[in-house]
Amino acid sequence: MKVAVIGGGAAGFFAAINLKENHPQAEVTIFEKSKKLLSKVKISGGGRCNVTNGTDSISELAKAYPRGKKQLKKLFKEFSNQDCMQWFESRGVPLVVQGDNCVFPVSQDSQTIIDCFLSTTKKYKIEIRTSQAIELISFDNEKPVLHIKQTASSETYDKAIIATGGTPKRTGLEWLEKIDFSLTDPIPSLFTFNMPEEHIQQLMGIVVENALVKIPGTKLTAEGPLLITHWGMSGPAILKLSAFGARIFNDCSYQFQVQVNWVNIQNNNLVADELKQISEQHPKKQLSNFRPYLIPDRLWQFLLTKTGLPHTKLWQDIGKSGINKLTNILCHDLYTVNGKTTFKEEFVTCGGISLNNINFKTMQSRLHPNLYFAGEILDVDGITGGYNFQAAWTTAFVAARLGEV
Numbered sequence: 374m375k376v377a378v379i380g381g382g383a384a385g386f387f388a389a390i391n392l393k394e395n396h397p398q399a400e401v402t403i404f405e406k407s408k409k410l411l412s413k414v415k416i417s418g419g420g421r422c423n424v425t426n427g428t429d430s431i432s433e434l435a436k437a438y439p440r441g442k443k444q445l446k447k448l449f450k451e452f453s454n455q456d457c458m459q460w461f462e463s464r465g466v467p468l469v470v471q472g473d474n475c476v477f478p479v480s481q482d483s484q485t486i487i488d489c490f491l492s493t494t495k496k497y498k499i500e501i502r503t504s505q506a507i508e509l510i511s512f513d514n515e516k517p518v519l520h521i522k523q524t525a526s527s528e529t530y531d532k533a534i535i536a537t538g539g540t541p542k543r544t545g546l547e548w549l550e551k552i553d554f555s556l557t558d559p560i561p562s563l564f565t566f567n568m569p570e571e572h573i574q575q576l577m578g579i580v581v582e583n584a585l586v587k588i589p590g591t592k593l594t595a596e597g598p599l600l601i602t603h604w605g606m607s608g609p610a611i612l613k614l615s616a617f618g619a620r621i622f623n624d625c626s627y628q629f630q631v632q633v634n635w636v637n638i639q640n641n642n643l644v645a646d647e648l649k650q651i652s653e654q655h656p657k658k659q660l661s662n663f664r665p666y667l668i669p670d671r672l673w674q675f676l677l678t679k680t681g682l683p684h685t686k687l688w689q690d691i692g693k694s695g696i697n698k699l700t701n702i703l704c705h706d707l708y709t710v711n712g713k714t715t716f717k718e719e720f721v722t723c724g725g726i727s728l729n730n731i732n733f734k735t736m737q738s739r740l741h742p743n744l745y746f747a748g749e750i751l752d753v754d755g756i757t758g759g760y761n762f763q764a765a766w767t768t769a770f771v772a773a774r775l776g777e778v
């Protein structure tokens with residue numbers, strides 16, 4: 374059996390290696406369009422490669438995927454994050470789970486993952502062809518015929534696994550549209566919010582450990598650390614929101630409002646009661662000198678200015694309207710977003726091959742029985758924290774069974 378793996382990235386290598394373990398007699402060839410193999414793995418996680426997330430529940434793991442959650446939840450029973458950790462450790466790549474559950478190689482170097490893949494493909498005699506882009510697939514009695522751009526030649530295989538990764542432009546997927554696959558419009562996910570008109574940028578570097586962010590008029594909400602940057606807002610809460618709202622934000626050309634609850638308390642009465650208590654317990658303190666909820670000092674001064682309350686006012690003189698103003702700014706602080714910035718270049722694609730094209734029990738195409746899919750080319754993507762690689766490993770692992778094991 375001759376099997377082609379199209380794409381020499383994370384999903385392609387993982388599929389090729391597992392395929393060879395499932396079907397030792399198969400002749401496996403990886404086609405990579407560029408000169409470099411595994412280039413995203415190399416730069417991933419700031420050069421350290423956040424291979425997966427260490428959460429111990431499959432339900433929690435699946436929640437990290439704005440697209441593909443339902444399908445992945447089932448697939449994780451076949452190959453989970455725990456299986457992934459075992460897979461690497463049993464192949465000589467010790468891993469470490471950080472306090473935030475991100476998992477890295479102990480070496481803290483993505484090259485360790487690349488070396489593992491390259492030495493295993495060599496051991497299994499998997500052929501690797503770089504600078505060979507597949508520009509079209511045709512069929513000969515349902516067998517895929519790959520048309521190679523650089524050599525203007527074609528080769529017939531028994532089966533092919535397509536793992537060509539995310540592409541933020543539809544043109545990158547036209548060759549698959551030609552063989553009738555339907556696409557969900559590819560657009561970027563995982564970005565930070567630009568706020569060119571907002572003075573909050575002056576507070577760059579401030580982190581609020583547990584904020585709640587919402588997009589008014591939608592159901593979009595996320596919580597977690599929020600970082601103020603010199604262009605606007607970033608941090609896990611914002612990145613999560615960007616992933617879950619990727620399509621909504623794209624539709625409004627990245628112009629929208631974001632509401633920040635700086636104390637992540639949804640019940641306004643609780644916040645108002647806390648402020649009232651402060652006014653009773655610290656009556657002679659100036660507003661600027663006593664910060665509720667230990668809000669970072671510069672942020673507190675900024676918020677006070679935004680309410681219009683004098684910084685020198687005493688807590689005892691704040692009155693009901695003052696409490697209302699402070700409660701409002703702490704719980705419903707509004708900012709205008711105008712544009713996005715890619716987070717540490719670590720974008721992923723929202724969209725790709727539509728999920729109804731795929732049988733998620735096998736990762737086999739519903740249109741052409743000898744084609745399988747794996748990785749970010751699918752309309753599947755996750756938030757930051759090792760989830761995107763986990764989706765690549767899981768889909769590749771299942772595709773590598775070729776529907777048989």
Ligand SMILES: Cc1cc2nc3c(=O)[nH]c(=O)nc-3n(C[C@H](O)[C@H](O)[C@H](O)COP(=O)(O)OP(=O)(O)OC[C@H]3O[C@@H](n4cnc5c(N)ncnc54)[C@H](O)[C@@H]3O)c2cc1C
Nearest residue numbers: 380382383384406417418423507537538748749759761762
């Ligand atoms: C800077 C950065 C950092 C990241 N860090 C992390 C992280 O730490 N943890 C995490 O979970 N995720 C991370 N991600 C996301 C993660 O890298 C991707 O989700 C993952 O690489 C997807 O794997 P893939 O194999 O599907 O695609 P890719 O890794 O993109 O591989 C696809 C390969 O296919 C090749 N190809 C494309 N078209 C063709 C063709 N027609 N013929 C032949 N070859 C083709 C491409 O050149 C590429 O080499 C990061 C992403 C970026 C950009």
